[in-house]
Amino acid sequence: GDANRAEAALARAEGRIPDALFLIDQARIAFLEHDVSGTEDYWAACRIADEVGSTEIWLDIEVLATPEEHDTWDRLRTLPAADRDACAFFRRFWNRRAAAAGMGVDDRIVAHYQRTRFALDHYRRRGRVRPRFAARLGRPTNSVYDDRGLLYVRMGDPDEVAIHGGSDCIEPNISWAYDRPGGYRIYHLSPLAGVDDWYLQENLAIVYRCGSWDRNPMVAISPLLLDVPGQPFHDLYLSRMGLDPRYARIANHALSLIGDAFAGSRLAEELTVEREWTWQDGEYAISTVPERPAVDLSVDFALEWLQFRAPRPGLTRVWLNGLAEASALQPVEKEGQDVYRVQIVWTLLDETGLFYRFIPSSFDAAVDGPLDDEAGLSLRKSADLPPGTYRWMLAISDANSTADGQGKKVRGGYAGGDVVVRDLGTDLPVLSDVAVSADSVGAWSPTAGISLNPTPARLTGDDGVAFIYYEVYNLTPGGMYETRVVLQPEDGGPSFDLSYPGTAQRSASIVTRGHLRIDLSASSPGRYEMSVTVRDLTSGHVTLPVRTDILVTRD
Structure with a gap:
């Protein structure tokens, strides 16, 4: 853990160990000092590493790997050296986690080494008892941490903690x-009969140790030693009420159990269901990539994707068009105005796992007085991408808020x-x-002379009028075309057509650009499916329809 001593030892070893191992150790030292430039040595080592060097990199990240990634690594090692691209495996590995966490790849690598250092200092395995429940879920068997360390390295600090100190009946x-x-992912840990190492338990009831084996109908569910649970069992489950109200329900069923009629009781049913929750949460932690951005879930937002041909051939310009709930944001006063400040992080990962885009941005809005509860702040950002399927993540945060305390998250959403x-x-x-806009003016200008304010809500104005923008490619130069707009009421009423020549x-x-005023003032309020096609009147070709919905509103 001492970077200076490690650096001195590495200097003495220079020239006596393979270059890849030297670079890996040099990167580790930099990471101890929170130095992100260490990733240059990390990736340089990755590029030149032989099997020994690649294994060294793998051992550092094995605790993060899913069972599927473990299998992929094992298969990779059996390939001939010429067919083995371990560095591409590590690129995919880190891209996947950075994308989910809303971080740059280099920052995510540094965060991992910081977490592992903390886990080694605080959650190192000391006893001989081995994990059982987590091992069945696919936990790395040779991890040097107990399951607290496993959770911390994979998921960071918990958002909430509940403790029961134990008693004569409770470990x-x-x-x-x-x-x-969707709610909290909850993990119960206990050393049980041990002293130092804390491991995941398959349900909370497993720490209850009163009763006798021969009268325990819960043996098929867990090694619970239970005759008739009373106040201690009730208090144990009630201590988790703040994490999930279902634990209070189990606590109350424990007090209402009469005699030894446990089998078939509501308590037995609830404990069986609880075990299923715990399994699901355990699989989430170990069998998936459980990363998330460092924001809470207090800000709601809506978004849509708008795609147009990019100036560079072969690329598509993808607009992220979002609207954040203003009432959940905290403005600050500046020069007599209320200023809302929003930061976003947009990540994109392609199907190969090798193409990763990390796109941070910020938006400020100065207004005269606080916005009302129904107002929203527009969020727009574009990226030029090759066609294909991408895994995306968007995190927004209130730049005027701060995280208070370890493990706390700033106000936001994702x-x-x-x-x-x-x-x-x-x-x-x-x-x-x-794109659908309620206004003919706005901050979004896809081309000179056109300024709109499209939102994911796709509303008309209060007068029932909307403005739409689209682009058509490959029409006959100078030829006539017709845009057809078909609107189908959501309630199943008759559809109607609108046609516009051009x-x-x-x-x-x-590019041929279309900017149309759609007057729906005579239409009933409500949601409509809008289908747009363009016919080239010279060639007779018709585009495939593009469908979106539109909400007709009234003042």
Whole structure:
């Protein structure tokens, strides 16, 4: 753990160990000092490493690997040297985690080494008892940490902690909870009969040690020694009520159990279900990449993707068009105005796992007085990408908020999923996505002379009028075309058509842009599916339809 001593020892070893191992150790020393430049040595070692060097890199990250990645690594090692690209494996490995965490790759590597140093100092395995539950989930068998260290290295500090100090009937225990969309992921840990090492338990009831084996109907569920649970069992489960109200329900069922009628009781059913939660959460921690950005989940936002042909051939310009909930953000006063400040991190990872984009940005909005509860702040950012499927993650944070205390997160929110980037470089006429704006003016200017304010809500104005923008490629130069807009009410009523004639640009290399005013003031309020196509009246070719929805509003 002493960087100066390690550096001195490495200097003495220079020239006496392989270059790859020297560079790996040099990188480790830099990481001890929070020096991100150590990743230059890390990747240099990766490029020149032989089997010994690659194994050294693997051993540092094995604790992070999923069972699937363990299998992939084992297969990789059996390949002939000429077919073995360990460095590509490590690139994919780190890209995947950086993308999920909303970090640059180099920063994610440094964070890993910082966490492992902390885990070695605080959660090193000391006893001979080996993990059971986590091992069945795929835990690395040779990890030098107990399961607290495993969780910390993979997921960081818990968001909440609940502790029960133990009693005559209850082993010492602690629960770590990690806030994720859908609720907490909860992990129960106890040394049970041990002293130093804390391991994951398959349900909380396993730490209850009163009763007798021959009268225990829970043996099929866990090694719970239970006759008739009473107040200690109730208190144990009630101590987790703040993590999930279902634990309070189990606690109450424990007090209502009469005699020895455990089998078939509501308590038995609830404990069986609880074990299923614990298994699911355990699999999440060990069998997936459980990374997440360092933001809480207090800010809601909506987003859509708008895709157009990029200026550079072979690429598609993808706009992230978002709207953040203003009421969840805290403005600061500056020169008589309220200033909202939002930071975003947008990550994109392609199907190969080797193409990774980390796109940070920030947005400031100065307004006269706080925004109302229904207002939103526009978030827009673009990236030019090759066609294909990408795993995306977007994290937004309130730049005016700070994280208070270890493990706490700044005010914000995040979401992720897959986006298919279209190939708009075909020879036939093809239509871009369609942007919908309630206003004819705004901050988004896709081309000179057009300024709109499209939002993911796709609302008309209060007068029932919307403005749409789209681009068409490969129309006959100088020829006539027709844009057809078909609107289908969500409630299944009759659809109606709108047609708009136009003339394509005379140069085939110039994009034909459409900017239309759609008057739906005579239509009933509500949501409509809008389908847009463009027909080249010279060639007769019709684009494939692009569908989006539009919400007709009234003042």
